[in-house]
Amino acid sequence: MSAGKVTDGRIDVFIDGEKVRCPPGTNLIDLVEGMGKEIPHYCYHPKLSVSGNCRMCLVELGTPAMDRETGKPVLDEDGAPKIMYFPNPVIACATRLTSGMRVRTQSAKVRECREAVLEFLLINHPLDCPICDQAGECLLQEFATDYGRGYSRFIEKKVVKPKRTVLGPRVMLDDERCILCSRCVRFCQEVVEDDVLGFVDRGTYTTLTCYPGKQLENNYSLNTVDICPVGALTSRDFRFRMRVWFLKETPSICTESSVGVNTLVGSREGKVYRITPRRNDGVNDTWMSDSGRALYKRIEDENRLIDFRVNRLPVRPEDALSEALRRLQGDKVAFVGSGQSSVEEHFLFNCLSRAAGSVLNCLVSRTREGDGFLISNDANPNVRGALCLGFIDTLPEANLTGLAEKINRGEVDAVVVHNEDLTTAGIGRSLLEKVEVIYLGSHGNGASETASVVIPGLTVFEKSGTFINQQFRLQKFLQAVPGPPGVLDDLVTISRLLNLLGKDEGRLATPAAVWAVLSRRLKCFEGISFDTLPETGALLDGSAFRSLPFCEGPSLHFEPETGTVEARA
Amino acid sequence: MAVKILKRRPLSLLEKTYLPQILIGLKITLRNLFRPSVTLQYPEERPDIPEGYRGVPTLVKDANGREKCVACQLCEFVCPPRAIRITSRELETGGEDAHIEKAPDEFEIDMLRCIYCGYCQEVCPEEAIWLQDVFSISGYSREAMVFDKEKLYQLGGTLPDNHFKWDRKKAEEEAAKRH
Numbered sequence: 112m113s114a115g116k117v118t119d120g121r122i123d124v125f126i127d128g129e130k131v132r133c134p135p136g137t138n139l140i141d142l143v144e145g146m147g148k149e150i151p152h153y154c155y156h157p158k159l160s161v162s163g164n165c166r167m168c169l170v171e172l173g174t175p176a177m178d179r180e181t182g183k184p185v186l187d188e189d190g191a192p193k194i195m196y197f198p199n200p201v202i203a204c205a206t207r208l209t210s211g212m213r214v215r216t217q218s219a220k221v222r223e224c225r226e227a228v229l230e231f232l233l234i235n236h237p238l239d240c241p242i243c244d245q246a247g248e249c250l251l252q253e254f255a256t257d258y259g260r261g262y263s264r265f266i267e268k269k270v271v272k273p274k275r276t277v278l279g280p281r282v283m284l285d286d287e288r289c290i291l292c293s294r295c296v297r298f299c300q301e302v303v304e305d306d307v308l309g310f311v312d313r314g315t316y317t318t319l320t321c322y323p324g325k326q327l328e329n330n331y332s333l334n335t336v337d338i339c340p341v342g343a344l345t346s347r348d349f350r351f352r353m354r355v356w357f358l359k360e361t362p363s364i365c366t367e368s369s370v371g372v373n374t375l376v377g378s379r380e381g382k383v384y385r386i387t388p389r390r391n392d393g394v395n396d397t398w399m400s401d402s403g404r405a406l407y408k409r410i411e412d413e414n415r416l417i418d419f420r421v422n423r424l425p426v427r428p429e430d431a432l433s434e435a436l437r438r439l440q441g442d443k444v445a446f447v448g449s450g451q452s453s454v455e456e457h458f459l460f461n462c463l464s465r466a467a468g469s470v471l472n473c474l475v476s477r478t479r480e481g482d483g484f485l486i487s488n489d490a491n492p493n494v495r496g497a498l499c500l501g502f503i504d505t506l507p508e509a510n511l512t513g514l515a516e517k518i519n520r521g522e523v524d525a526v527v528v529h530n531e532d533l534t535t536a537g538i539g540r541s542l543l544e545k546v547e548v549i550y551l552g553s554h555g556n557g558a559s560e561t562a563s564v565v566i567p568g569l570t571v572f573e574k575s576g577t578f579i580n581q582q583f584r585l586q587k588f589l590q591a592v593p594g595p596p597g598v599l600d601d602l603v604t605i606s607r608l609l610n611l612l613g614k615d616e617g618r619l620a621t622p623a624a625v626w627a628v629l630s631r632r633l634k635c636f637e638g639i640s641f642d643t644l645p646e647t648g649a650l651l652d653g654s655a656f657r658s659l660p661f662c663e664g665p666s667l668h669f670e671p672e673t674g675t676v677e678a679r680a
Numbered sequence: 681m682a683v684k685i686l687k688r689r690p691l692s693l694l695e696k697t698y699l700p701q702i703l704i705g706l707k708i709t710l711r712n713l714f715r716p717s718v719t720l721q722y723p724e725e726r727p728d729i730p731e732g733y734r735g736v737p738t739l740v741k742d743a744n745g746r747e748k749c750v751a752c753q754l755c756e757f758v759c760p761p762r763a764i765r766i767t768s769r770e771l772e773t774g775g776e777d778a779h780i781e782k783a784p785d786e787f788e789i790d791m792l793r794c795i796y797c798g799y800c801q802e803v804c805p806e807e808a809i810w811l812q813d814v815f816s817i818s819g820y821s822r823e824a825m826v827f828d829k830e831k832l833y834q835l836g837g838t839l840p841d842n843h844f845k846w847d848r849k850k851a852e853e854e855a856a857k858r859h
Contacts, residue, residue, distance in 0.1 A: 240805070242781055268852060274781070354752070357756075
């Protein structure tokens with residue numbers, strides 16, 4: 112038997128008799144989760160420090176016995192190493208695996224421990240699951256059914272604690288439901304370093320509370336709601352609005368900044384109710400910002416465009432397209448793309464700009480100061496997509512001075528705008544009135560008000576596609592809800608225009624069709640298809656753009672290229 | 681496939697007169713003439729509704745006149761024809777009922793969809809929805825057959841319950857405040 116023998120730096124351990132190879136020091140809970148099994152736990156979180164207070168993850172642990180004199184393993188009669196089990200169960204979350212360890216996760220003793228722990232946790236926990244927002248995704252509910260006793264022996268009165276405590280502008284606390292796992296406390300200390308939460312009082316009266324005079328108001332406060340294993344911390348925005356079992360969760364990408372936070376969009380019957388982070392250890396771990404969670408409210412924004420318009424009058428979609436086509440056929444057309452468009456839209460938009468013989472392609476920048484964590488300095492989620500596709504070869508500008516000059520000189524008489532407001536990008540209304548604007552976008556703005564043709568588009572929640580984030584990671588988002596009735600997908604609109612211009616790309620109206628062509632046409636996208644793109648994304652080779660002075664500073668899992676700094680200097 | 685032709689037996693003379701059959705029929709009629717009548721003069725007369733009858737689903741209030749439903753939406757989830765629609769709200773924090781947190785904002789049951797299966801009553805953790813003895817409902821439009829919260833409470837009324845959930849909760853809270 113090769114138990115305990117070190118091979119390629121990895122060790123063999125035995126989980127319920129099954130041999131597993133892992134690096135030394137692997138966390139037992141993580142390892143078992145990787146095997147597709149489960150050690151129930153409350154306080155342990157893979158991205159936080161180990162506190163070991165919930166005692167739910169108790170397992171039986173054994174190590175090979177060592178002879179103290181010789182330092183060699185003791186062998187039993189069969190020649191196999193003798194295993195010494197610890198007399199009492201140990202917590203799996205604080206167990207770092209060493210060579211030859213044996214773990215029992217399903218023994219009678221372990222089951223008994225779990226039953227007992229759950230019984231203690233449920234002593235004072237209110238049974239108001241019908242009211243509780245966590246019901247349906249509550250670890251206490253799940254483990255009580257999986258590992259619990261099934262009935263309560265507790266006949267005394269439950270401890271009454273404060274309910275509906277407002278911890279901050281977005282978070283509400285129900286102290287009765289809290290099981291004191293301290294995940295939220297550790298999150299605030301370790302991840303956002305805004306140490307405002309803590310426990311006060313003793314015994315069964317221990318309550319979670321904010322530091323006097325302070326609030327849980329940092330821009331990552333809603334992560335505490337996500338990691339709360341029970342319904343103690345709830346989001347004031349989502350609270351009581353929808354039961355979680357109705358929500359369809361669609362993988363998506365946050366458009367707040369070029370970090371490209373992975374998200375899940377929870378929707379029911381075409382309405383988005385909440386956005387939660389999706390784990391991606393290369394991008395956002397398990398976190399996301401509060402401001403990014405509120406972006407779904409833009410779907411029902413009052414300046415949402417739903418009508419096709421020509422000269423401010425509503426028309427049929429085909430009429431709007433043919434009017435747009437007529438203006439595209441001139442030879443003084445400029446194109447303003449958007450850093451918020453998907454890679455597929457950039458591709459088709461670029462094809463359209465070439466087909467129309469564009470005199471100028473540009474992108475509007477959206478820089479602001481990020482927080483160095485999950486909000487970068489660039490509020491455009493997909494500038495790199497436009498670069499990779501060759502729509503632009505320099506970085507976007509805040510003021511489109513080049514375009515303004517060309518309009519002034521009469522070199523441009525039509526501008527195709529995708530989702531951007533030109534009036535805030537250095538092109539005033541008086542200047543815009545000199546040209547015909549074809550506006551394609553989801554929301555109205557200064558550019559759409561002066562536009563001669565307005566074609567409504569979809570938000571990121573209503574379409575599928577890909578973004579390339581600051582790490583040059585290609586990430587996929589899927590359609591969560593249908594768009595407003597009658598509104599065409601931007602890809603469909605652009606491909607129809609290409610079709611009317613007699614271009615081959617006119618048949619590429621879905622992300623999958625676009626990728627079938629893109630992967631063959633561009634070297635950096637070789638071998639990628641939309642359907643098989645992994646959920647965690649694919650890193651592309653961005654070395655061709657190393658010399659560009661990107662505006663992003665360091666953030667979680669991202670260091671700006673050194674070349675960028677040199678180029679800036 | 682072989683075809684077998686069956687010959688019909690010719691009717692006898694007595695059968696051709698139809699007299700025996702008519703007499704048998706008259707005998708049955710005559711017998712029922714002297715039996716007690718089972719016909720109800722509906723709608724003036726109404727049948728006795730047995731215990732456990734599954735009529736129209738209704739919402740009930742507790743003895744204090746509070747709504748029992750907490751908008752957990754389990755009935756909406758379990759309803760096979762998806763006849764139930766609930767939107768919930770958070771109750772105000774102050775006042776007499778401060779310890780009650782959640783209630784339905786709107787509660788609609790589409791009676792044209794309802795199949796009277798009683799799953800909603802079975803699943804309700806608060807015993808707030810009951811299929812009672814109302815069995816005949818009608819309306820002039822489809823919209824009129826979607827019963828809203830007000831109509832459902834009107835049909836449901838108040839049912840006795842032995843839990844006094846909110847009263848107990850309030851008493852516990854007040855007892856805790858004294859410490």
